Every structure is written in C-alpha cells, then in structure tokens.
Amino acid sequence: MHNNLKKIGSELNPNVSVDCVIFGFDLEKLTVLVIDRGEISAENGPRLALPGNLIYDNENLDQAANRVLDELTGIKDIYLEQVGAFGDPFRIHKESDREWLKSIRAQPDARVITVAYFSLVKIEDYQPHPSSFAKNAEWTPVNELSELAFDHFEILQAAKEKLKQKIKIQPIGFNLLPEKFTLSQLHRLYESILDKPLDKRNFRRKIQKLNILSNLKEKQRGVPHKPSSLYEFNEEKYQELTQMGFDNFGF
Amino acid sequence: MHNNLKKIGSELNPNVSVDCVIFGFDLEKLTVLVIDRGEISAENGPRLALPGNLIYDNENLDQAANRVLDELTGIKDIYLEQVGAFGDPFRIHKESDREWLKSIRAQPDARVITVAYFSLVKIEDYQPHPSSFAKNAEWTPVNELSELAFDHFEILQAAKEKLKQKIKIQPIGFNLLPEKFTLSQLHRLYESILDKPLDKRNFRRKIQKLNILSNLKEKQRGVPHKPSSLYEFNEEKYQELTQMGFDNFGF
DNA sequence: AGTCTTTGTGTCATTTTTACACTATCCAAA
DNA sequence: TTTGGATAGTGTAAAAATGACACAAAGACT
Known part of the structure; x- marks a missing residue:
C-alpha cells in the first residue's frame, strides 16, 4: 500500500x-x-x-x-x-x-x-x-x-x-479583440482561427445577420485609408439568441 | 518538500x-x-x-x-x-x-x-x-x-x-449500432443523442446523400410490420469524404 | 491633384433546409 | 382469407443560406 x-x-x-x-x-x-x-x-x-x-x-x-x-x-x-x-x-x-x-x-x-x-x-x-x-x-x-x-x-x-x-458554436472570439473593433479585424480573426480564407462580403453578411454587434457611431482615427466604423459585442442580444436554441454560427 | x-x-x-x-x-x-x-x-x-x-x-x-x-x-x-x-x-x-x-x-x-x-x-x-x-x-x-x-x-x-x-462532426454513432441496422434505428439514435426530434424524410435524405452507407440487399425478418432494409456503415467512403475536408454533418 | 490603401456594398445562381401526407409491406388476429 | 395494426418508404414546393464576384467611396500622404 x-x-x-x-x-x-x-x-x-x-x-x-x-x-x-x-x-x-x-x-x-x-x-x-x-x-x-x-x-x-x-x-x-x-x-x-x-x-x-x-x-x-x-x-x-x-x-x-x-x-x-x-x-x-x-x-x-x-x-x-x-x-x-x-x-x-x-x-x-x-x-x-x-x-x-x-x-x-x-x-x-x-x-x-x-x-x-x-x-x-x-x-x-x-x-x-x-x-x-x-x-x-x-x-x-x-x-x-x-x-x-x-x-x-x-x-x-x-x-x-x-x-x-x-x-463555430459560441462567439468567444471577442475575448481576443479590443472592446471596440472593426469588422475587418473580426474577419481576420476568424480566418486566423479557422485557418482558411473567408469571403469578405459573405462574412460581413453572416455576422451582421446575427445581430449581436452594436455599431458604435464612431470611426477609426489616424489610419492612412478610409476609416472603418467601430463595433462592440452585444452580450444581451447574444443571450437572446442562445435562449432560442441557437448554437451554430455556420462556419 | x-x-x-x-x-x-x-x-x-x-x-x-x-x-x-x-x-x-x-x-x-x-x-x-x-x-x-x-x-x-x-x-x-x-x-x-x-x-x-x-x-x-x-x-x-x-x-x-x-x-x-x-x-x-x-x-x-x-x-x-x-x-x-x-x-x-x-x-x-x-x-x-x-x-x-x-x-x-x-x-x-x-x-x-x-x-x-x-x-x-x-x-x-x-x-x-x-x-x-x-x-x-x-x-x-x-x-x-x-x-x-x-x-x-x-x-x-x-x-x-x-x-x-x-x-455533428464525425459519424461515430455507428459504434452504438449492430453491424447491420435500419435507417429508422439510426434515426432514433440521432434523436436520442441530439435530444430533439428530426424529421424522418429530411433525416433519411441527408444521410443518404452523404453516401457512407451500403444498402445490403437484405431485409429485417420477423418484425410484425413492413420489414426495413438493412444498411452497413462504409468506412472507405467515409474516408473519401473526410479527405475532401468534410467535417460537418449539418445537424 | 493625384495616388495609395482599405472600407463598404448588391445580385444572381445554386444548394440546402424545412414542412408536410399518403401508399406499400408484412404480421397477426379474427 | 380478410382485416387491422404497425412501420417503411417516398416527393415537392417554398424559403433560406451559401458562394462567387467587382467597383465606388473615404481618408492619409505626397
């Protein structure tokens, strides 16, 4: 023993x-x-x-x-x-x-x-x-x-x-981004994690349809190109989604 | 220490x-x-x-x-x-x-x-x-x-x-079934695991389209109703699928 | 004024999903 | 042998999601 x-x-x-x-x-x-x-x-x-x-x-x-x-x-x-x-x-x-x-x-x-x-x-x-x-x-x-x-x-x-x-199941990616982020940043993040290219327009369409982002009425500053508008993850709206049994982001 | x-x-x-x-x-x-x-x-x-x-x-x-x-x-x-x-x-x-x-x-x-x-x-x-x-x-x-x-x-x-x-990602359910099984059995298995009802016709269509089942030319015997035909999981065909990057059964 | 870079947007064809009901086949019991 | 009970097996049409694709707009810099 x-x-x-x-x-x-x-x-x-x-x-x-x-x-x-x-x-x-x-x-x-x-x-x-x-x-x-x-x-x-x-x-x-x-x-x-x-x-x-x-x-x-x-x-x-x-x-x-x-x-x-x-x-x-x-x-x-x-x-x-x-x-x-x-x-x-x-x-x-x-x-x-x-x-x-x-x-x-x-x-x-x-x-x-x-x-x-x-x-x-x-x-x-x-x-x-x-x-x-x-x-x-x-x-x-x-x-x-x-x-x-x-x-x-x-x-x-x-x-x-x-x-x-x-x-693919939960929008945990936001933990990796600043509070305010652009859709392009989110896009690159998903490509990095999924390790494959995603069509820009289709990605934006899909994300926006989920309706879990708040479009801040605010733009990037100091970038040497057209400034992007900034978004925030909206926890409440995501909770509504999950309570409807949603668990598939379709990636 | x-x-x-x-x-x-x-x-x-x-x-x-x-x-x-x-x-x-x-x-x-x-x-x-x-x-x-x-x-x-x-x-x-x-x-x-x-x-x-x-x-x-x-x-x-x-x-x-x-x-x-x-x-x-x-x-x-x-x-x-x-x-x-x-x-x-x-x-x-x-x-x-x-x-x-x-x-x-x-x-x-x-x-x-x-x-x-x-x-x-x-x-x-x-x-x-x-x-x-x-x-x-x-x-x-x-x-x-x-x-x-x-x-x-x-x-x-x-x-x-x-x-x-x-x-939802791999067809591991076959490990729970006899070698020869019916589509209805597979259907009930998926419903049990996913814990939700699945439409019969849509389920059968989805499974058949994957083309990973071999339809044995053989029917159930001794059941008190119309006998079902028996199927077998086809490992080779599944391997072909995965090698094409398939990893989503869409449930 | 012109150039550079990245943003932001729409459509159309194809595929996938969903909802839905009746006939066929076998066994068993009358 | 006829009938009733039970499950198998099948198609379609509408709606939704996906995939492919190109160009104008905004700001920074020179």
Missing part, C-alpha cells in the same frame, strides 16, 4: 500540473504566450514551453489555471476553458529537464498528469516587460511554432483544434 | 483516477452502464456511480481507460474519447464514502483528480450477468438518471454534451 500518501492541505501536488495555452491576436494573426526556459534546461529539447505549474491540493483545476495565468500576466477573470488531460508515464524524464523541473518545484522522477487549458486574452491587456515576474514570456505567432518542450506542442495543437470547434 | 514522492513504477497512483461513461443504445434510447455501490457506501449519497479506478503509474490515460473498460465488460478496442479532467479538492471526503473508496483501493483522504472518458459500445456486445466480475453493472437509460455518486452526474452531463458535439 501507499505510505507516501499526501493529506489534503495547501501543498503542491507533485502528480498533477496545469498548463495554459494563452491565445492572443495581434490584429494580424493568432499568437500564443510562450516562455523561454533558458539555456540551462535546453541542452536537448526546445527552450520554449507553455506556462504551467503544479496544482495545490486546496484548489480545484479551474482555480489552478486561473492562478497560473494570474502569476504570469497579472490578469484575472479571463476566458478560460479546459482542453483536456495529458500524460504519458515517462514523458518527464530527461536528465536535461531536471533543472527546469526544479524551477517549478516538480520532482524529476514523478509521474505527472497535465491538465491543459486555453485562454483568450486581449493582447493589449498584457505586454510582457523584461522586468516583470515572467521576464521571459513572449507573444509568438501560432504558426511560427513547430516545436515546444515536453508534450506542449501536442497540447497546443489540441488547444487550436478546440478553439476552432468552439468558435 | 515532498518526501512522500512516488517513483515511477507499476503501482497505483493515489492521485489520479479514470472514470468511464459507457454509452449504449437499446434501439430506443441512449443508455449508460452504471454500477451499484451497494448499501454500505450509500448511507448518504446515491448508490449508482460510473465505473472507474485509479491509474497505474506505468500506463497512460488512454490505456487506463481501456483497462477499466476491459475489466468491467471484457470488451477491448472500443471507441473511447476523453471528456476532460475533473476534481474539486474536497469532493471525496464523506465518511460514508470510505468503504467504497477502499474497494477501489483509493485513499479516503487523498485529493483525487479524475480524467473522464466516454465510450460507445454495441449494447449486444455486453449484457451484464449477475455472475460476472462486475455483478452490479447495469444499462440504464440516460434520461432516467438524475443523480450519481461523487461528481459523476456532472461528468455524465459533460459526456453527453461532448457526444452531441462530436456526432
């Missing part, structure tokens, strides 16, 4: 961690916050990794994900959704990962299950500072990543897919 | 378990395999629970789910898909649950994370026998369940939702 059993308390649980795929949108493409583990941990294996940490025994999984997010970016109350659990028995076992593991207080030999979340952040709400707690975090375009440490690349793929499916 | 750390081995991991929502279809409604924990464990809290168990440190999550399924039903190579991870810190803590927990070798005070899976089983492939290993397992119509032990009811809801979304 197990005499090494942990009691419930506020200690870190050495067997379960949370990793976050934090998506942003730079108005051109979808980006992810990745952290640079530095040279020490990267003698073999990629330097870049998703932010994550072990969970405490007195918090639930959602709380743990929120905490990781808060610790890294200082933002609270962010759109967050679970992607799933990952964990092959021997995945964290390379000698070269030991230093890194110590830094997040994990035990190199432990068998760790990771619960992955994705979150949607307005990129303006977090600009990494060299002097901040997470001095080595950086927004990186999703499509420029081809590898990540541990199984984080696999997690990223799963998160992208989940986001893609989810946005 | 943690001196109670487990080394990787073939021991049970006291912190992570797997629960399975095993769906079946009795040709009328969607059912789930639930087990009766008996009176001992049910002094307070529902007797019925989902099958599950702790994972071993030398198996991955999918393997653990397959093992739980095999241990309960003896069936292997079944459709299986992860629903997600669940786990509030203090959820397993009632005195009355202790006996039950011991029976699956969990530690009553441990903080357990559960990874939930759902699986699809041809109901004919598993008929619970009173004498079998899982003598208290039973197919129960999904809609007749209003509570389950622990957080299993929440897990069941999540699994139903996941199944509902998934079947």
Whole structure:
C-alpha cells in the first residue's frame, strides 16, 4: 500500500500540473504566450514551453489555471476553458529537464498528469516587460511554432483544434479583440482561427445577420485609408439568441 | 518538500483516477452502464456511480481507460474519447464514502483528480450477468438518471454534451449500432443523442446523400410490420469524404 | 491633384433546409 | 382469407443560406 500518501492541505501536488495555452491576436494573426526556459534546461529539447505549474491540493483545476495565468500576466477573470488531460508515464524524464523541473518545484522522477487549458486574452491587456515576474514570456505567432518542450506542442495543437470547434458554436472570439473593433479585424480573426480564407462580403453578411454587434457611431482615427466604423459585442442580444436554441454560427 | 514522492513504477497512483461513461443504445434510447455501490457506501449519497479506478503509474490515460473498460465488460478496442479532467479538492471526503473508496483501493483522504472518458459500445456486445466480475453493472437509460455518486452526474452531463458535439462532426454513432441496422434505428439514435426530434424524410435524405452507407440487399425478418432494409456503415467512403475536408454533418 | 490603401456594398445562381401526407409491406388476429 | 395494426418508404414546393464576384467611396500622404 501507499505510505507516501499526501493529506489534503495547501501543498503542491507533485502528480498533477496545469498548463495554459494563452491565445492572443495581434490584429494580424493568432499568437500564443510562450516562455523561454533558458539555456540551462535546453541542452536537448526546445527552450520554449507553455506556462504551467503544479496544482495545490486546496484548489480545484479551474482555480489552478486561473492562478497560473494570474502569476504570469497579472490578469484575472479571463476566458478560460479546459482542453483536456495529458500524460504519458515517462514523458518527464530527461536528465536535461531536471533543472527546469526544479524551477517549478516538480520532482524529476514523478509521474505527472497535465491538465491543459486555453485562454483568450486581449493582447493589449498584457505586454510582457523584461522586468516583470515572467521576464521571459513572449507573444509568438501560432504558426511560427513547430516545436515546444515536453508534450506542449501536442497540447497546443489540441488547444487550436478546440478553439476552432468552439468558435463555430459560441462567439468567444471577442475575448481576443479590443472592446471596440472593426469588422475587418473580426474577419481576420476568424480566418486566423479557422485557418482558411473567408469571403469578405459573405462574412460581413453572416455576422451582421446575427445581430449581436452594436455599431458604435464612431470611426477609426489616424489610419492612412478610409476609416472603418467601430463595433462592440452585444452580450444581451447574444443571450437572446442562445435562449432560442441557437448554437451554430455556420462556419 | 515532498518526501512522500512516488517513483515511477507499476503501482497505483493515489492521485489520479479514470472514470468511464459507457454509452449504449437499446434501439430506443441512449443508455449508460452504471454500477451499484451497494448499501454500505450509500448511507448518504446515491448508490449508482460510473465505473472507474485509479491509474497505474506505468500506463497512460488512454490505456487506463481501456483497462477499466476491459475489466468491467471484457470488451477491448472500443471507441473511447476523453471528456476532460475533473476534481474539486474536497469532493471525496464523506465518511460514508470510505468503504467504497477502499474497494477501489483509493485513499479516503487523498485529493483525487479524475480524467473522464466516454465510450460507445454495441449494447449486444455486453449484457451484464449477475455472475460476472462486475455483478452490479447495469444499462440504464440516460434520461432516467438524475443523480450519481461523487461528481459523476456532472461528468455524465459533460459526456453527453461532448457526444452531441462530436456526432455533428464525425459519424461515430455507428459504434452504438449492430453491424447491420435500419435507417429508422439510426434515426432514433440521432434523436436520442441530439435530444430533439428530426424529421424522418429530411433525416433519411441527408444521410443518404452523404453516401457512407451500403444498402445490403437484405431485409429485417420477423418484425410484425413492413420489414426495413438493412444498411452497413462504409468506412472507405467515409474516408473519401473526410479527405475532401468534410467535417460537418449539418445537424 | 493625384495616388495609395482599405472600407463598404448588391445580385444572381445554386444548394440546402424545412414542412408536410399518403401508399406499400408484412404480421397477426379474427 | 380478410382485416387491422404497425412501420417503411417516398416527393415537392417554398424559403433560406451559401458562394462567387467587382467597383465606388473615404481618408492619409505626397
């Protein structure tokens, strides 16, 4: 039997961690916050990794994900959704990962299950500072990543897919845009997430018919071309829609 | 620090378990395999629970789910898909649950994370026998369940939702039907999963247009009404479809 | 005044969806 | 052998959604 059993308390649980795929949108493409583990941990294996940490025994999984997010970016109350659990028995076992593991207080030999979340952040709400707690975090375009440490690349793929499916069903994309945005920005966002071109006029028609945007009587300023009018997401109108059983945006 | 750390081995991991929502279809409604924990464990809290168990440190999550399924039903190579991870810190803590927990070798005070899976089983492939290993397992119509032990009811809801979304994207329903089935059976299956009525003629037209069914030149026998012709799912034709980027059944 | 860049808009042909009702076939019971 | 009961199987027309496609308008900059 197990005499090494942990009691419930506020200690870190050495067997379960949370990793976050934090998506942003730079108005051109979808980006992810990745952290640079530095040279020490990267003698073999990629330097870049998703932010994550072990969970405490007195918090639930959602709380743990929120905490990781808060610790890294200082933002609270962010759109967050679970992607799933990952964990092959021997995945964290390379000698070269030991230093890194110590830094997040994990035990190199432990068998760790990771619960992955994705979150949607307005990129303006977090600009990494060299002097901040997470001095080595950086927004990186999703499509420029081809590898990540541990199984984080696999997690990223799963998160992208989940986001893609989810946005067909709920208008969560607004979490990635400023409060006031243009239809073109929304258009580019959907193209980035769905990873395919969408006809401009058909996209605008479809979105407008849903009637979940408020057209602010306000225009872009300072752009070197015809200014676009600005819109706002209208939560109330969206609630009306869902209460009528609507759950398909038809993308 | 943690001196109670487990080394990787073939021991049970006291912190992570797997629960399975095993769906079946009795040709009328969607059912789930639930087990009766008996009176001992049910002094307070529902007797019925989902099958599950702790994972071993030398198996991955999918393997653990397959093992739980095999241990309960003896069936292997079944459709299986992860629903997600669940786990509030203090959820397993009632005195009355202790006996039950011991029976699956969990530690009553441990903080357990559960990874939930759902699986699809041809109901004919598993008929619970009173004498079998899982003598208290039973197919129960999904809609007749209003509570389950622990957080299993929440897990069941999540699994139903996941199944509902998934079947709009992939024709996984065939895993719930006999090899040879009628269009009416398929129709009732979709209505059960989507939990809404579907027009008969429109359903048949939609399915037939997909061209992923083979019409066997064979009819039902022994039914007290006009016999239906039998169909088979055609994997090859479905593969052709997906390779053309098809991923929306339009339900 | 002219150029550059992005916005914003309409139509038409095709496809998809929805709503809807009656005949055909088999079994069983009279 | 006739009849009743039950489910299978089928078509159409109207409405809605989709997909393809091109050009004028607005402002910034030179």
